[in-house]
Amino acid sequence: MNSNHIPDIQIKEKSIEINWPDGHKSSYNPKYLRIHCGCAECVEEWSNRKLLDPVTVSENIQAVDYLIVGRYAVQFLWSDEHYTGIYPFETIRKLCKCNECSTK
Ligand SMILES: [Zn+2]
Numbered sequence: 530m531n532s533n534h535i536p537d538i539q540i541k542e543k544s545i546e547i548n549w550p551d552g553h554k555s556s557y558n559p560k561y562l563r564i565h566c567g568c569a570e571c572v573e574e575w576s577n578r579k580l581l582d583p584v585t586v587s588e589n590i591q592a593v594d595y596l597i598v599g600r601y602a603v604q605f606l607w608s609d610e611h612y613t614g615i616y617p618f619e620t621i622r623k624l625c626k627c628n629e630c631s632t633k
């Protein structure tokens with residue numbers, strides 16, 4: 530059992546799989562995570578206004594790699610060379626669209 534609460538992240542060709550320390554498993558479409566990037570380039574900080582137009586993100590976007598940031602977040606390196614997005618684990622978990630999470 531993972532005692533440090535860092536989820537296990539696997540990058541697949543068409544999805545990003547996350548195994549959470551509590552046993553929950555999430556599967557994300559790469560584009561879906563990419564368009565939810567919360568960095569200053571994608572979301573205007575003071576107004577929370579979205580600056581990223583989802584239409585400009587390729588359907589074939591992939592995560593090339595990722596880094597764990599501190600103990601609270603993951604930074605994906607996307608195939609469109611967007612590297613600045615840091616996704617807190619809490620935020621990613623809320624983006625899970627599985628049946629269990631979407632009925633809560
Ligand atoms: Zn971004």
Ligand SMILES: [Zn+2]
Binds near residue numbers: 625631
């Ligand atoms: Zn879920």
